[in-house]
Amino acid sequence: MPEGDVLLRVARRLSLALGERPLVRGELRWPSLAGHDLTGLRSVGTVSYGKHLLTRLDDGRTLHTHLRMDGSWQVRHTADPPEPLRRPNVRAVLGTDQWTCVGLQLGMMDLVRTRDESSLLRQLGPDLMADEPDFERAVINLRAAPERPIGEALLDQSVAAGIGTIYLAETLWAHRVNPWRAVSGVNRPRELFETAHRLMRRSADGPSLTATGDTRAGHTTHVHGREGRGCRRCRTLIVVAPIGVEPMTRPAYYCPTCQPD
Known part of the structure; x- marks a missing residue:
């Protein structure tokens, strides 16, 4: 599932592509929204909240989408004549006379009043992709389950929104915290959220996605996706194990030496 840095980049791209120009296509191919045609409306920008996208329209409504595991938004030049885009995985088409945004395999879609x-x-917990996240609220949410493994808690979007498996691994590695340590055993938990925010915003604001600040192939993470390779800090082999409760387990990468039990 895409993480907060990816969603912020998608939101910015949709905002630029739609650019407050009138929609010449506004198709929502979603069972509960099939009767809605957004043609003629204008986007007034898309924002992200954690892993959610909110495309605001000038009629006072918002199109809410979520990519889930397999979804994406593709942006392409508007074709003349218009592309049919009849594939069953096309869930939304928002197009101006310049650019067309195609929502593929979207996992969630709602159309609500913007004020709602x-x-x-x-x-959801506080948005860690915000300019100034509510870290104190995130800590309060985290401490509500003191015996929960910290890695599982960081993935819980009701604690704080935006962290996925990449920034779970990278944040805990940076602080030398084992993913299975109980929340009650984590000193200065606010610093975990501050680090996750800093890493994700740096990635979102940079030229390409990277959890390390290094954009070279093979250097964009310290631990995530590096099972069996040497820790960049101590050279111990990185391992991975499932964390969470079935059927919602996710992979947690960590260094057994830098992040002991």
Whole structure:
């Protein structure tokens, strides 16, 4: 599932592509929204909240989408004549006379009044991709389950929104914290959220996605995806194990030496 840095980049790209120009295509291929045609409306920008995208329209409504595991938004030049885009995985088509944004395999879609956006997000913790996240609220949410493994808690979007398996691994490695350490055993938990925010925003704001600041192939993570390779700090082989409760387990990469039990 894409993480907060990816979603912020997608939101910025949709905002630039739609650019407050009138939609010449506004198709929502979603069962509950099949009767809605957004043609003629204008986008007034797309923002991300954690892993959610909110495309705001000039009629006071917001199109909410979520990529889940397999979704994506593709941006291409608007064709003349228009492309049919009849493939079954096309879930939304938002196009101006210049650019067309195609939502593929989207996992969630809602159309709500912009003033009611909060109703879609009320189950989420603070957005770690925000300019100034509410770190104190994230810590309060985290401490509500003191015996929970810290890695599992960081993946819980109701604690804080935006972290996935990449920034779970990279954040805990940076702080030498084992993913299975109980929340109650983590000193200065606010610093974990601050690090995750800093890493994700750097990645979102940079020329390409990277958790390390290094954009070279093979150097974009310290531990994530590096099972069986040497830790960049101590050369111990990186390992991976499932974390969480079935069926929601996710892979957690870590260094057994730098992040002991």
